[in-house]
Amino acid sequence: MSAFKRKRGGQAPGNKKAKKAKFVADTSEAPKENEQEKTHEITVPAPVSQGKWKNKERVLIFSSRGINYRTRHMMQDLRTMMPHSKADTKMDRKDKLFVVNEVCEIKNCNKCIFFEAKKKQDLYMWVANSPHGPSAKFLVQNIHTLAELKMTGNCLKGSRPLLSFDPKFDSEPHFAVLKELFTQTFSTPRYHPKSQPFVDHVFTFTINDDRIWFRNYQIMEEDAALVEIGPRFVLNLIKVFQGSFGGPTLFENPNFTSPNMHRRQIRLAAAARVREKQMVKELQKLKRAGTKEDVTIDVTADVFLTPADETPVLIQTEAPEPKVVKKNKHKAFKRQRMARK
Amino acid sequence: MIIESSTMESEDEESLLGQESEDENSELSDSELQEAFAKGWLKPGMNVLVDKTKKHVNNVEGLKQCLAGFRKDLPWAERLDMTNLPAEDVIYKAEGKKPAVKIGDVNPDDDFQREMFFYRQAQATVLDALPLLSKHGIPTKRPDDYFAEMAKSDQQMQKIRKKLISKQLILEKSEKAKKLREQRKFGKKVQVEVIQKRHKEKRDMMSSVKKFQKGMTDKLDFLDGDQKKPREPSQAQNKVAKDNKKGPNAKRKYKDQRFGFGGKKKGKKWNTKESHNDVSGFRAKVANAKGAKKGAKGGKQNKRPGKSVRKKTKSRS
Numbered sequence: 001m002s003a004f005k006r007k008r009g010g011q012a013p014g015n016k017k018a019k020k021a022k023f024v025a026d027t028s029e030a031p032k033e034n035e036q037e038k039t040h041e042i043t044v045p046a047p048v049s050q051g052k053w054k055n056k057e058r059v060l061i062f063s064s065r066g067i068n069y070r071t072r073h074m075m076q077d078l079r080t081m082m083p084h085s086k087a088d089t090k091m092d093r094k095d096k097l098f099v100v101n102e103v104c105e106i107k108n109c110n111k112c113i114f115f116e117a118k119k120k121q122d123l124y125m126w127v128a129n130s131p132h133g134p135s136a137k138f139l140v141q142n143i144h145t146l147a148e149l150k151m152t153g154n155c156l157k158g159s160r161p162l163l164s165f166d167p168k169f170d171s172e173p174h175f176a177v178l179k180e181l182f183t184q185t186f187s188t189p190r191y192h193p194k195s196q197p198f199v200d201h202v203f204t205f206t207i208n209d210d211r212i213w214f215r216n217y218q219i220m221e222e223d224a225a226l227v228e229i230g231p232r233f234v235l236n237l238i239k240v241f242q243g244s245f246g247g248p249t250l251f252e253n254p255n256f257t258s259p260n261m262h263r264r265q266i267r268l269a270a271a272a273r274v275r276e277k278q279m280v281k282e283l284q285k286l287k288r289a290g291t292k293e294d295v296t297i298d299v300t301a302d303v304f305l306t307p308a309d310e311t312p313v314l315i316q317t318e319a320p321e322p323k324v325v326k327k328n329k330h331k332a333f334k335r336q337r338m339a340r341k
Numbered sequence: 342m343i344i345e346s347s348t349m350e351s352e353d354e355e356s357l358l359g360q361e362s363e364d365e366n367s368e369l370s371d372s373e374l375q376e377a378f379a380k381g382w383l384k385p386g387m388n389v390l391v392d393k394t395k396k397h398v399n400n401v402e403g404l405k406q407c408l409a410g411f412r413k414d415l416p417w418a419e420r421l422d423m424t425n426l427p428a429e430d431v432i433y434k435a436e437g438k439k440p441a442v443k444i445g446d447v448n449p450d451d452d453f454q455r456e457m458f459f460y461r462q463a464q465a466t467v468l469d470a471l472p473l474l475s476k477h478g479i480p481t482k483r484p485d486d487y488f489a490e491m492a493k494s495d496q497q498m499q500k501i502r503k504k505l506i507s508k509q510l511i512l513e514k515s516e517k518a519k520k521l522r523e524q525r526k527f528g529k530k531v532q533v534e535v536i537q538k539r540h541k542e543k544r545d546m547m548s549s550v551k552k553f554q555k556g557m558t559d560k561l562d563f564l565d566g567d568q569k570k571p572r573e574p575s576q577a578q579n580k581v582a583k584d585n586k587k588g589p590n591a592k593r594k595y596k597d598q599r600f601g602f603g604g605k606k607k608g609k610k611w612n613t614k615e616s617h618n619d620v621s622g623f624r625a626k627v628a629n630a631k632g633a634k635k636g637a638k639g640g641k642q643n644k645r646p647g648k649s650v651r652k653k654t655k656s657r658s
Contacts, residue, residue, distance in 0.1 A: 165424040167424055208446055213455075
């Protein structure tokens with residue numbers, strides 16, 4: 001039960017009646033004819049939509065096992081934003097995908113948004129029209145949830161959104177199919193019992209860089225001053241199938257590389273760079289080693305050789321005679337020499 | 342020559358009708374190559390096996406049929422969808438710049454541009470849709486007394502508000518700190534100037550007192566120093582103005598004459614007819630003044646008294 005804030009000073013009883021009967025009577029009736037409802041106060045509550053809710057669109061939003069907290073919060077945010085949605089328990093990954101169709105049938109839903117998490121890293125989103133219609137598989141990136149403090153806007157819970165599409169959606173046939181799918185899935189049916197009669201926020205779908213960017217803005221002023229509410233995410237189209245969660249492929253995105261391939265490419269690039277560096281190093285080593293030559297012959301040895309006459313080589317076999325030292329007998333002794341001086 | 346592996350496979354099916362190749366696992370065995378050579382598909386040289394480029398499915402007809410099959414023709418009031426280009430960029434127009442993107446792609450790596458693009462697209466939708474909504478009778482403005490559950494709880498909104506306020510406070514604090522720093526710097530400058538001025542005044546006072554003591558002046562005007570002050574700044578200003586009018590210094594002029602524009606021109610004639618007739622250096626006042634006064638106040642004020650006089654005053658004081 002939501003907490004209704006009651007304004008002090010009393011309200012018109014008609015309005016109060018409208019709030020209390022939100023789950024019972026059609027809220028879109030509230031702004032008109034308060035007097036009628038005053039008289040209906042005691043009568044049996046009217047049927048759910050008073051016959052005005054015609055567009056019976058129900059979306060089943062659920063996921064497989066192994067999703068992380070961000071995905072879980074985003075899923076909850078989507079359920080908050082879309083009052084025509086239903087929740088279901090996590091599907092076991094062992095089951096094949098076409099089981100989802102059966103789940104949808106059980107829940108009486110004709111659209112489905114299914115989140116699939118692989119390797120605890122990659123998130124895939126299926127948007128499908130349940131019994132026979134087309135379905136599309138996307139890779140989801142850049143998820144930001146409602147709870148982020150930078151998303152300062154707020155809107156009524158269950159108010160109907162305006163949908164805004166990029167003109168590029170009309171250029172290609174696969175985008176046209178996606179546009180129709182998104183319109184039917186995300187727009188809240190008029191007079192839905194859980195919806196609010198006011199239109200106060202707008203969903204934007206833009207195509208940029210071959211991806212679909214989703215934003216949610218609150219309409220603050222009548223002059224189109226907007227504030228972002230969130231959530232926000234980016235969808236990268238993988239394939240469009242003719243059937244729901246299967247069937248022949250109608251369109252395949254040529255620019256899509258699976259996240260595994262992407263990671264592998266990065267790793268290969270890094271490895272290639274390392275190998276290249278090593279090769280360059282080895283080449284340099286070889287170069288340096290190759291240019292070195294062992295110097296055995298001295299090229300400059302003949303520089304000072306001048307042609308000269310051959311002199312006979314004399315080999316002395318006997319030692320030379322010792323020098324005869326003649327002592328000077330006439331030399332006086334040192335003391336006497338000193339005395340003389 | 343590049344052989345596509347797929348063509349080779351189809352070829353080999355035909356050629357091996359009734360034949361058994363020895364190695365069925367390999368794609369191109371010798372017999373197959375021989376067959377291909379016989380048919381003239383292989384040519385001498387290096388033959389490289391290449392994978393055929395993958396064909397991506399784009400079944401336009403199928404897509405159109407599918408769309409026709411599942412689309413629901415609902416009135417606009419049910420769908421509330423619009424397709425439009427972003428609204429005009431007011432900021433760019435105001436600055437006079439051309440918008441960076443007309444219909445082409447915004448650079449996805451430029452976050453601000455990209456988000457502004459989405460914002461303007463939403464704005465355009467809102468502007469176009471509001472009249473339509475009023476036409477269909479769908480209200481957009483919530484009345485003040487309509488209270489209902491919001492997508493974000495009050496607690497969440499409180500958190501957001503607190504964060505915004507704290508951001509603002511931080512900004513203000515940093516601004517204050519910057520201003521204070523600037524003020525301190527300025528204050529220091531002013532303080533230094535004031536101190537210097539005081540020192541100068543003191544010096545002047547002392548020097549004028551000494552002059553009086555030594556007998557160079559006999560007026561006691563320096564004691565009434567405060568009265569003169571209001572006049573001085575205006576005098577100083579007039580002086581400054583006059584000096585500026587006369588142009589550069591005489592020294593500067595002389596130097597310019599000698600060294601300016603490449604310096605003295607060599608071999609210029611000295612006593613020519615033009616230089617003789619040139620009387621610009623003649624000052625009538627200077628030439629006709631008889632017994633020029635050495636100073637306006639009188640010589641003695643600026644002149645230093647003789648030794649005897651100095652001795653006398655010294656002994657006296």
